[in-house]
Amino acid sequence: MMNAGKNCARCTAALAQASRIISSIEGEAITSEGMLSDTNTSFGSYHLCLSTTESFSPMKLVFHSPLARQYLVWTFLFGTVLTLVITIIEAAVQYSTRTQELEAELALIIEKYPENLSLALWQFNHRQVEFMxxxxxxxxxxxxxxxxxxxxxxxxxxxxxKNTIQYAGSIMFTSAGRTHELGKLYVDASLDPIYHEVLQLVIFRIAGNFVQSFLFVGFSLFVFHWLVNRHLQALRDRIDEGAIEDPKQPPFVIDRYSFMHTPGDDLDRLVSILNDARCRLIDRIGQLEAAYRDRDDLAQSNANMLKSISDTLHSLDQYVSVFDSTGVLTFATRSEGLDEPGITDLLAKPHKTLNSAVAACEEFDMICESAVEVPGTTTANQQQYRLELYSSTKRYWVIHGIVGADGAIGITAADITETKEIERRLSQSYRMEAMGKLTGEISHDFRNLLSIILGHAEIASTEDSAEAIREHHEAIHNASMRGIGLVDRLLAFASKAPLKRVRVDLNGLIENTQKWLLQTLPKNIETELTLERDLCDVTVDRTMMENALLNLIVNARDAMPQGGKLTITTRNWSATETEIAAKRLDIEPGDYVVMSVSDTGVGIPANILPRIFEPYFTTKGKSRGSGIGLAVVHGFAEQSGGAITVTSTVGSGTTFTLSLPAVVAEVENPVDSVTHEIPVDATRGKRILVVEDEIHLLEIMKRQLTLKGYLVDTAENGELAMEMLNRGLAPDVLMTDISMPGTVNGIQLARFSRKMAPSRGVVVLSGDAISLGQDRYDLHPQDILINKPVLMNNLLAAIEEAMKKSTTAA
Incomplete structure (x- = not known):
């Protein structure tokens, strides 16, 4: 049995040896005169008779075969354990039976003899008692x-x-109808004879089974060797001689006596498996030999292909570097004529991460204009990054890096200076086209407003009634306020409108809008609000926020002429650098409030989507849209420190997403929102120096301030105002325009005045687009900056605020 396992192992080793032969053929050169020159040999005419004449020796088999020894040991162990179990059971049964018989005998004695003993005791016949x-x-x-x-x-x-059983019974005697207990009878029996009888049984059983097991094992070893093991030995010997890898040898066949052979038994199947494996081995060797003969041609073809790829890469306008996983440069296109030291150095080093590439750009004195992980390409198998650089030679470059799963790196560099210039010219062309449309629209709107103002002014000059004149003045005032609104709208899409920032509850604003929105939307449009419960507030111009929401709702309505669903959602968003880069937003990381307006309308075609925020671009026709609404929303979003994005699918709908910074502190209202009336008594005797190069505006402001009780001095430019201050004029407040002709502007005049009188109040007027802050003009923190045109109450409020600050500073 042991040799059988060993021979099976040798057969398996032979198959492994065949596998090694295949491996050696695949890795080494095989000539056309190789071992398979006769692979077409027919095996049917050969018969390999395996010798099985070796005599059987059980002791040799046991001592030379570990498997046989294990078989012998386990058989004996099994026989012994089985014998012990059976013997123990028989011994227990025998002991139990003999013990029960002894107990029954003692019980019978106790039952039978007390009657005879009672009479002898009653008669005091001691000899009779001892006899019994x-x-x-x-x-x-x-x-x-x-x-x-x-x-x-x-x-x-x-x-x-010891080892005794004792029974006891009472000796009773009946006399004259009365029963007397005369004593007790005790009988004791020893268990030793039973023990010896059981022990003898166990010894005979064990000895008999040992002899039986020994004879059985010896006979089974002989039978197994005769039927199986000797044939396996013959197979092993032939395999050791190299028959399995020699294609000239015939197949394996076992020669057995017919009366001991059952066709298709395990040995026949083993020989069939060996012959099949041998045939497959020979076929595989033949295939490998044929494949090797084509190896040179394939290698040459690959070399030609690599050369073609290399020539193609060298002919491109891009520069390519390839590094293996250890960082060794394995391929690089020629860099003749590349006069960019930074790019040359960047291509010479493997940069596996975006941060590494960005750091290298800074090290090589190049400005990194953008650097992002390429969205949608970073996977478990590879990652990609993209950088846009501005080099020291004033050229634009794009760097694209790919890092494979095995650590190999590919880096490309392309000069995109000409592309950038084309984009700039195209952007300028779009800007000029928009400017032309904008100029025409501004001209039309302002001509209408001026016509209203002039018409009412002319009619007012012919009116005699004060009430009629007042009505014309009110109409002129309203038209002027509409002109201010028009300017604010135009500045909004240019991201330059002066916003009046206040803290706004966006959810409340949307809910208030919905109240009247349901009255204006068609009945075939369903509305749904999904508002986050704990939404942060935002700091925005409330009017512009309402206007932005209205523009987005109107766009959604126009996109659903056949009806649909309008959905407005809000949520908080903590924006990270990675998320901002993935969404390609121009905002800073931080907390934001996100509002989305979605419709289920017709959608926006992909070729139109990039232009929807351009001023005066519209697909609705002149009768339905001016093309300025989304431009105003875009300008409002950027000026508020946020961003707006759009996603659309034709036939499914569009979603506009507006992201605005979440409020972090209370926001004070700007000065120009103060509209309370200031008493004349509080202003009488206060001197104001007004500096304005527009004569008519100067006269108007002088009359306004004089009517309110101020003492007003005027100057038409900065030089004249400086001269008046040098001659000793000491106003309580200096009010000056920023942009004036001459060598002294409003900023310089304000600094000169504060140098002469640090506690003097200063109000600065600007006709430019401002954001109600001091940073842009580098003003003193106590200076008040307001935007033209200024209503009288706002002008007086600014003067009052300036005087309060000057009093505090003093």
């Missing part, structure tokens, strides 16, 4: 018997010291 006790011992298995009467004791036999 000896009779009990001689005729039964009892070892000792005794009678105890309370005063006397009679005994016979020897009491065993």
């Amino acid at each position: 006790l000896n009779y009990i011992i001689d005729g039964t298995s009892v070892s000792a018997a005794r009678v105890e009467t309370g005063t006397e004791e009679f005994s016979a036999g020897t009491l065993p010291s």
